Structure formats: structure tokens, C-alpha cells
Amino acid sequence: MRAVAFRELAHEHLDASYRLASVILGNPVDAQDATHDAFVQAWRRWSTLRDPAKFGPWFDRILVNTCRDRLRRTSRWRTEDLSPDLAAAAGDATNQVIDRDVLGEALAALSPDHRVVVVLRFYRDLTAEDIARLLAIPAGTVHSRLHHALKRLRAALDDADAGVPPDD
Amino acid sequence: MIDRELEQILQTRFRAEADGTGSTPTALYASVSGIPDATAFAAAPPVPRHVLLLAAAVLVALVIGGVLAVGSGLIRLPRPPDEDLSQLSTVLLHPIFPCDLTMDDGVAFEMEYRVDASGAPGTLVVDSDGLAIRGPQPAVPSAVPHEQRRMTLGGLSQLLGAVEASGLRDCVNLPVPGPQAVSARIDDEIVKIEFDFGLNIRVPTQAELDAAETLAERLTDPDLGIAASEWIDADWQPYEHDRWQIMFRRWEGLVPCCWTSELLRDVPWPEMVLPDGSTFMTVGSTMPIAPPTGYVETRCHVIPAAERADWLEVFGDPTSDPSIDMWMLHDGVRGGGFQISMTFLLPHEIGCRMPSDPSPRQNLIGDLDVCGYLAFPVWPGNGRETEVFDGGWALCEYLAHGWVFASRHPVSSEAATAVVANQFGRDYTTDSVAGRTVYLNACIEPDPACRPAIAISADPHLVIVVPDRQTSPDALRDLAAAVIRSIAER
Numbered sequence: 341m342r343a344v345a346f347r348e349l350a351h352e353h354l355d356a357s358y359r360l361a362s363v364i365l366g367n368p369v370d371a372q373d374a375t376h377d378a379f380v381q382a383w384r385r386w387s388t389l390r391d392p393a394k395f396g397p398w399f400d401r402i403l404v405n406t407c408r409d410r411l412r413r414t415s416r417w418r419t420e421d422l423s424p425d426l427a428a429a430a431g432d433a434t435n436q437v438i439d440r441d442v443l444g445e446a447l448a449a450l451s452p453d454h455r456v457v458v459v460l461r462f463y464r465d466l467t468a469e470d471i472a473r474l475l476a477i478p479a480g481t482v483h484s485r486l487h488h489a490l491k492r493l494r495a496a497l498d499d500a501d502a503g504v505p506p507d508d
Numbered sequence: 509m510i511d512r513e514l515e516q517i518l519q520t521r522f523r524a525e526a527d528g529t530g531s532t533p534t535a536l537y538a539s540v541s542g543i544p545d546a547t548a549f550a551a552a553p554p555v556p557r558h559v560l561l562l563a564a565a566v567l568v569a570l571v572i573g574g575v576l577a578v579g580s581g582l583i584r585l586p587r588p589p590d591e592d593l594s595q596l597s598t599v600l601l602h603p604i605f606p607c608d609l610t611m612d613d614g615v616a617f618e619m620e621y622r623v624d625a626s627g628a629p630g631t632l633v634v635d636s637d638g639l640a641i642r643g644p645q646p647a648v649p650s651a652v653p654h655e656q657r658r659m660t661l662g663g664l665s666q667l668l669g670a671v672e673a674s675g676l677r678d679c680v681n682l683p684v685p686g687p688q689a690v691s692a693r694i695d696d697e698i699v700k701i702e703f704d705f706g707l708n709i710r711v712p713t714q715a716e717l718d719a720a721e722t723l724a725e726r727l728t729d730p731d732l733g734i735a736a737s738e739w740i741d742a743d744w745q746p747y748e749h750d751r752w753q754i755m756f757r758r759w760e761g762l763v764p765c766c767w768t769s770e771l772l773r774d775v776p777w778p779e780m781v782l783p784d785g786s787t788f789m790t791v792g793s794t795m796p797i798a799p800p801t802g803y804v805e806t807r808c809h810v811i812p813a814a815e816r817a818d819w820l821e822v823f824g825d826p827t828s829d830p831s832i833d834m835w836m837l838h839d840g841v842r843g844g845g846f847q848i849s850m851t852f853l854l855p856h857e858i859g860c861r862m863p864s865d866p867s868p869r870q871n872l873i874g875d876l877d878v879c880g881y882l883a884f885p886v887w888p889g890n891g892r893e894t895e896v897f898d899g900g901w902a903l904c905e906y907l908a909h910g911w912v913f914a915s916r917h918p919v920s921s922e923a924a925t926a927v928v929a930n931q932f933g934r935d936y937t938t939d940s941v942a943g944r945t946v947y948l949n950a951c952i953e954p955d956p957a958c959r960p961a962i963a964i965s966a967d968p969h970l971v972i973v974v975p976d977r978q979t980s981p982d983a984l985r986d987l988a989a990a991v992i993r994s995i996a997e998r
Binding site for chain 2: 342343344346347348350351354355358359360362363366368371372375376379380383443458459462463465490493494497
């Protein structure tokens with residue numbers, strides 16, 4: 341019965357988990373591996389899940405930690421090509437492509453911890469308090485990481501607008 | 509650039525990245541579905557997180573403190589430090605979940621086992637009249653059909669007698685290959701034995717191991733070790749299910765998170781009439797079970813097998829795989845829908861049953877004899893944290909007032925002192941109880957929810973007790989005395 345319950349919840353959450361991993365890791369191949377690894381971890385820890393209704397946040401923590409560890413191990417970040425639809429939908433296509441590339445590089449330069457917090461805040465739309473609970477860190481730490489991450493990203497975009505070449 | 513602009517850019521970018529990822533690969537669905545069959549299951553009980561954190565922290569402290577102490581030349585550890593570190597680094601500690609000592613009425617014997625080479629879980633049930641039915645558990649993908657075979661009451665007596673003769677009781681978990689778990693009703697008492705399931709929760713005696721091997725060998729025999737003369741049917745025969753249970757989980761508005769569009773069927777369910785004349789909103793009865801996130805109601809209905817085809821016609825796409833037993837029906841115009849699953853019922857199963865309360869003995873055993881492991885690696889430094897180490901820590905029990913964690917291997921009192929000093933810092937006092945040094949700790953973490961804990965140096969094992977409620981220093985000392993008495997009696 342445990343296996344049945346696990347499969348049911350895993351299938352229910354697989355799509356969103358895979359997408360979250362893709363955004364954190366930046367490419368679908370790594371995301372597949374990380375998502376699978378996270379579900380393996382979830383199965384191994386299955387009986388620590390006391391309330392199946394809380395599978396989502398419980399598994400999110402496992403997944404995010406798996407992705408973060410993967411980022412730390414590989415120490416690399418690949419920017420993804422975005423669909424032209426994004427640039428077109430967001431306004432001037434040329435500027436958006438420029439912004440996108442700069443933003444990709446700036447995101448890649450963030451530490452794994454900063455990257456995770458930014459993704460959870462602006463992809464998952466979680467509050468700082470929710471992120472704190474998910475990552476089991478103080479809310480103040482979340483605020484601090486967000487502040488520093490956004491500061492770096494803003495500086496990178498402002499430099500690009502001013503024609504300053506990116507640091508290498 | 510102002511913050512709001514940057515935030516909008518990030519939101520747009522991330523959503524586009526997620527959309528650009530495409531559908532979840534089928535291979536990922538398949539690999540995740542196969543995890544339970546391919547990966548060892550780790551069992552754990554509902555231990556409060558702070559308890560786990562405490563014990564893990566102490567274990568980490570033991571490793572760090574012990575290594576540091578050895579490095580300083582001040583402390584002698586019971587084993588060479590390299591060995592300690594290499595072994596403890598792979599420890600996974602899992603407390604077990606509460607022992608389930610319930611059986612359905614009319615069932616005399618039940619066994620969980622692997623039905624095929626893929627490891628798909630199955631169940632063999634023998635009712636009190638001697639009818640045995642075996643096959644895959646519901647929703648398990650397996651080509652193995654269900655089978656039945658009737659034994660005499662004498663044969664049933666032989667089967668139960670074998671369990672009784674083993675002398676094993678009360679969810680004992682033994683590292684012996686065999687069926688996963690066996691439950692038997694013996695003289696109105698339920699006995700449960702687990703084989704090589706999860707992790708070893710305590711050090712078994714040789715007598716227990718021998719008894720488990722004998723019993724496992726018997727139960728893995730297709731004839732269950734029952735004499736041929738006690739089988740009414742000469743061999744196993746096909747069994748056809750006579751009833752099915754249908755669960756309807758309803759959601760409102762948008763489809764619950766994460767179901768891909770390929771799995772959804774768009775049907776006008778509010779107007780649909782089901783085969784028994786009911787509607788999706790009135791079918792069966794409401795179940796007071798916690799639905800998965802996103803669902804607002806669960807209804808359940810039992811149907812005879814003869815009506816199954818009619819219901820399948822409502823739920824399933826005629827072109828879909830006939831073996832599918834779960835459907836997602838969605839009203840694309842008005843929103844809302846149902847996740848529907850259909851599973852067979854065995855003869856003894858009532859179906860749509862409310863969750864049962866634990867038996868009194870189940871609680872008793874939970875109080876007296878729960879041992880196990882923490883549910884996460886305590887030392888993930890070498891990347892082998894997912895390996896299971898069947899040694900090291902942590903024999904544990906739940907005594908009257910709290911969780912007790914004990915080292916499986918001897919720990920010198922000096923090392924224990926180093927652990928406590930390392931973990932508790934200055935925030936502890938010592939006392940002497942029954943000749944043992946007892947360390948009383950006010951709180952292990954800066955958390956208002958943290959409860960006082962104690963650590964007891966009880967040569968040759970380090971014992972840590974975590975009370976399950978706010979406890980006064982006097983009560984802590986009483987608890988320590990009780991633990992020491994318990995240890996002395998072993």
C-alpha cells in the first residue's frame with residue numbers, strides 16, 4: 341500500500357516538480373536526473389511523511405535540496421535559449437533578447453543558495469516566510485539572500501543598459 | 509531599474525523556462541513509478557522532528573567530538589577513529605512506524621510478499637474458513653493473476669501453528685530473507701512478524717534468527733508447508749474478483765496541480781448519470797479521509813463485478829488501455845472534476861471502510877518496544893549517505909515518557925562526556941542516578957518548541973533520552989532512573 345500511495349502522490353506532483361527542477365537547474369536533462377533522485381530520496385524517507393496531505397511541501401524541500409546539492413557539485417550553470425514567444429510577449433523583442441542573455445548570465449553567477457531563493461520567490465511565488473519554512477532557514481536569511489541576489493541581478497542589468505561589458 | 513521591474517522580468521523568465529521545458533518525459537514517469545520496486549524502503553515512526561534533530565545532532569557530535577578528542581590524545585575510543593568515521597558516515601537511522609496489529613474480521617492469516625521477479629508487492633490472505641487468495645495488491649502493475657486455494661481447518665491450524673511455534677511476536681523485524689510481513693490471528697491475539705523489511709531495529713538473538721529462517725522457508729513454499737492431505741484443492745486456481753471499490757476525489761475550479769493535459773478527459777460530468785442512477789456529486793458515500801492537496805471531497809462506492817464494465821464505460825476513453833484503473837474527468841467549460849480510481853476488493857474486505865482505530869495492544873507495544881533509526885543521514889560528507897549501515901547507532905525505545913536512543917556499539921564514558929560537552933556546551937548539569945552519571949540538558953536548540961532532553965552515560969552504551977513533554981528536572985531524574993533500571997534488567 342505504501343508503494344501505491346507513493347506512486348499516486350509522485351505522479352500527482354511529478355510535472356510541477358520537474359518544472360521547478362528545470363528552472364532551478366536551467367536544463368531539462370539535469371532536471372530529470374534531479375527529479376528522479378529526489379523521488380528516490382522521498383521513497384527512502386517515505387515513512388517520515390506523517391500526513392500525505394503535506395506531501396507537496398515535504399517533497400519540495402527534498403527536491404530543492406537535491407537541486408541545490410547538484411548545483412554545488414557541478415559548479416556550473418547553463419543558460420537556456422528562451423522561446424521567441426517570451427520576448428515578443430514581453431515587449432520589444434530586441435531589448436528583451438539582450439536583457440534575457442544578460443539576465444541568464446547574472447543568474448548563472450548567483451550562488452546555488454541565492455539562485456534557489458530567487459526561483460522559489462519569483463517562480464513559485466512563495467513568500468519569504470514560506471521559503472524559510474521550506475528550506476528550514478530563518479526568514480531573515482531568506483530576506484538577506486533575496487536582497488543580495490536582486491542587487492546583483494539589478495547591477496548586471498543596469499551595467500548592460502549602460503554598455504558596461506560583463507565581468508568574466 | 510526598480511525592484512518591481514526586475515521582479516516582473518524574473519517572473520516572466522522563469523515561467524517561460526518552465527513552459528519551455530515541455531511535458532514531463534514519459535521515461536521519467538516510468539522511472540519514478542519503478543522506484544518502490546527498485547529501492548529499499550526505509551521505515552520510520554512518527555517521531556517529532558526535534559527528537560530526530562536532537563539525536564542526529566548528538567550522533568554527529570559523537571563523530572566530531574570523538575574524532576577531535578582522539579586527535580587530541582585525551583580520549584580512547586572503543587574502535588579506531590577511521591573505522592568509526594567510515595561506518596558512522598553511512599549510518600541511516602530510521603525509527604519504525606507504529607506496529608500495525610489490526611486485521612480485518614474473518615481473516616486468520618495474511619502475508620505480504622513479492623508476486624513476481626519485478627518485486628511487485630502482493631498479498632496472500634487466508635480467511636477463517638481456510639480459503640486462501642493470493643495476488644498483486646491493488647493498483648500494482650503485474651501480469652500475475654489472482655489465485656485461490658482452499659485448505660482444511662486442519663491445514664489452517666498447521667499454518668497458524670507454525671507462526672506460533674516460532675515464538676516471534678509483536679512486529680519483530682528480523683534480517684532474514686522471506687516474505688515481507690506475516691500477520692496471524694492466534695487465540696484471538698494478532699501476531700505480526702516482519703522479515704528483512706526496512707532496517708533491523710534491534711539486535712536479534714540467534715534463537716530469533718533461527719526461528720525466523722525456519723518460518724520464512726516454510727512460508728515461501730507454494731504449499732505454505734501444509735501437508736498435501738490438508739489441501740482441499742490440489743493446486744492454486746484462478747480467482748475472479750466479485751466486487752470493486754471506486755473512489756471519487758473531487759476538485760473545484762482548475763485542475764489540481766500537476767496533472768498533465770494528456771491524462772485528462774473533458775466530460776460534462778455535472779449532467780452525467782452514473783450506472784446506478786446517481787450523479788458524480790451523490791454517488792456512494794462520503795469518506796472522511798484526508799484527500800491529497802487540491803481535492804475538496806472524497807466519495808466511495810462499492811459495485812459488483814457484473815457492473816464494472818458499465819462504470820468503465822463512463823470513466824474511460826474507449827481507445828484507452830483497458831488496464832488503466834485511474835481517470836481524471838474534467839469539465840473544461842465550468843471547471844471542476846474528479847480523480848477516479850477503481851480497485852478490487854477481496855472477499856473479507858468490506859470496502860469504503862472508515863479508518864480503524866489502533867488496537868489497545870498496538871498502543872501498548874508502541875509504548876514499550878519501538879526501536880529504530882533516524883530517518884536521515886547524520887554525516888553526509890562522503891556522498892554515500894544513502895547507503896544503509898546495519899551496525900552503529902541506534903537501538904532505541906519509546907519508554908513511558910520519551911524516546912530513548914542508545915548506541916549499538918560500546919562508547920566509553922570519556923567519549924560520552926565529550927559528546928555531551930560538544931553538543932550541550934555549558935548548558936547542562938550532571939547528577940548521579942543509581943551510580944550512573946546523568947547529564948541534564950535544558951534545551952537542545954534555540955527553539956521555543958524545544959523540550960528538555962537528557963543524556964545518560966551508561967557504559968558501555970551511550971543512552972540519550974528525549975522526553976515527549978515538558979519535564980521538570982526532578983522528573984528527568986526519575987526518567988533517567990527508569991531508563992537505567994530498564995537497561996540493567998536486560
